Amino acid sequence: GQTDAVSLGFYPVYSNLVTGMVAGTSATTVFVTGTQFTDGAPNFKLEILDSATLAVQSTVAVPQIVNSMSFTPDATKVWMGSDGGLMSLDPTSNVVSVFAGTVSGIPGVTTVTGRLLTISPDSKTLIVSDTTNNYVFIVDAAGGTAQVFSVKGVRSAKFSPDSYKAYLSGDGGVYEYVVSLHTVNATSSPSTASVSYLPEGPAAFVSGNSISAYATCNDKQLGSWSTAAGPLVSVLASGNTHVIGVSGNSWTDLTVTLDGNSCPSTLSASTQTASYTGCAPVSLRSLPDGSQ
Numbered sequence: 287g288q289t290d291a292v293s294l295g296f297y298p299v300y301s302n303l304v305t306g307m308v309a310g311t312s313a314t315t316v317f318v319t320g321t322q323f324t325d326g327a328p329n330f331k332l333e334i335l336d337s338a339t340l341a342v343q344s345t346v347a348v349p350q351i352v353n354s355m356s357f358t359p360d361a362t363k364v365w366m367g368s369d370g371g372l373m374s375l376d377p378t379s380n381v382v383s384v385f386a387g388t389v390s391g392i393p394g395v396t397t398v399t400g401r402l403l404t405i406s407p408d409s410k411t412l413i414v415s416d417t418t419n420n421y422v423f424i425v426d427a428a429g430g431t432a433q434v435f436s437v438k439g440v441r442s443a444k445f446s447p448d449s450y451k452a453y454l455s456g457d458g459g460v461y462e463y464v465v466s467l468h469t470v471n472a473t474s475s476p477s478t479a480s481v482s483y484l485p486e487g488p489a490a491f492v493s494g495n496s497i498s499a500y501a502t503c504n505d506k507q508l509g510s511w512s513t514a515a516g517p518l519v520s521v522l523a524s525g526n527t528h529v530i531g532v533s534g535n536s537w538t539d540l541t542v543t544l545d546g547n548s549c550p551s552t553l554s555a556s557t558q559t560a561s562y563t564g565c566a567p568v569s570l571r572s573l574p575d576g577s578q
Contacts, residue, residue, distance in 0.1 A: 478516030521576030
């Protein structure tokens, strides 16, 4: 008999978020690196510290000067960005490897260079941005391959909670990546812009001269608030979803309400601000329960 081929589209489906606390063990080590020592000499090493005393337990040599570093969410690998190539470290053996996978997309580009911006929640995909050469690399860590795109000044990126999609922001505006990269909004994002998904997944927020919200399912802009912000973090606290941003000497708290659909068409948010003095935060993190 004859079989007809049917093309099916697959889209993320989101429902109510379920949270819980589980017992665990504390990490005993901290990994630290930097571009140079206090005397100005280049730093080609990674220090492993005791998390309780901060005493140096050991050092690991790295072939390039590290400019960014992050553990995979499954805690099986440390990835490090550099101007000379992407590197990884096995925390059980302290063995450093240089990513040598195939890079496709731009002829002549064979090395993943730049800062590591984000790792997908399933630990399989990385986004690396080279703002010097205006490249963005999407690295398939499991498959050992990478795609490179010519995109100007991307400095922030974040994957959706299900690892299906990523939003990126930069000089050319807001971009979306699923299997390829395309523009969502061509409005330039400042260097301090940040991307944060809601914990439930159906919407993402991008900061800059204002804060904008986009539906994950179709990239529709759900709202915009004329509040400048740099770093963003989203939390689920006391039964409400919040997006917290900071800029200059002001905190902004958006209490977000969606319309209840898995592909939302509307979103509302009430805004509160608070002044503070002190340092200028460059990133925000929250406790898993959103309490702090």
